[in-house]
Amino acid sequence: MNLPALKFSKKPGEMSRRDLLKSGGALATVTLAPGVTLMAFGGEATAAADPGKRWGLLIDVNKCDKGCTECVTACSKENGWKDTGHPETDAQWIRKVDLKDMATGREISAPVMCQHCEDAPCIDVCPTSASFKRPDGIVLVDKHACIGCRYCMMACPYKARSFIHEDLEDQKAHAPRGKGTVESCTLCVHRVDAGGTPACVEACNTTGHGAMMFGDLNDPESEIAKALASYPSVALRDDLRLNPGVRYSNL
């Protein structure tokens, strides 16, 4: 098993201007007189995707229960997608995949979603730059720019994207989606930006399986980076060298 090293977009310990402002701001609020706030730094320190981070998932296949679909249900509830009755065109934000090793009889099950590749093929083929990667590694569709050509769906080796064929109504305010555009797992970007974790991870923890871990791959102190450093894990379709942000252990 050849495991590509996780690439660091920035040398550890190197701080961006924003990091510096953030820590400086935090210090200032502690040390300066009351009433002196972050705004003293010109309002630069706004909450935006941090280029020093790379969000990712680690899925422990041994802990994933074959019959359990809580992660899928949670994603559907959170982002407001439903089965349409046409399985061939259903939304593909996340799905459970069951595998059986014919030689040994070992059966496994794991969720598969957008793998948030560093070198994402969907971005390469998008003619309008609607497919893009946020500074913190989350791969998204900017639906305002998406023309629905679906090249990205063809390019994705994980079949992690889908196209909306129906008119929709009453979407979730935090997850707008509509006919004629492509969609995929957003790593619950609206939750992540609010300091939360993706809905699937939360649901998996609630069931007690704890098969999904979310965190910053670039932070050597994060739980997920420590787990990746200590135990073997793989990327799906390792051979393509896309360096996905989603990793699987015990596969």
Add this chain to the structure above:
Amino acid sequence: MKRLLVLVALLVGFLGTPVLADGLGPVIPKATGEAHPEGNLFMRINHMNLMKHDRDETVLKGDREISHSLKACIDCHVVNGDDGEPVSVKSEKHFCVVCHEFAAVKVDCFQCHNSKPQITTEALLKPELADANDIATYLKEAEE
């Protein structure tokens, strides 16, 4: 040019109170919360550009502390129907529809975005939540 004429006609409609009284201009529903520091006139003319700019801040850069969030427009500019529930863009009473109908503007935003505030009852019970333009903020508050 046609657009400009429409805009001018619209603005004259707004500014000339007698015209409004004659029912020639759209009657813009009152909003909740604080008014825009830029002023109503500025908002009438520039709201689409402001939203377009801030949309990219949020979607591309992940900055959620934007001042012209579509979600937030919907929260403050609620219009209730006869049943006391907020109306959607299907109703000609909806804030975004009133003017657009008058000026013959068609927007596609609501093919994806919800045109009604999401946390309806809570927002009505707790007006301060109308500002919490993210459900996550609301949930966090609910947990505490």
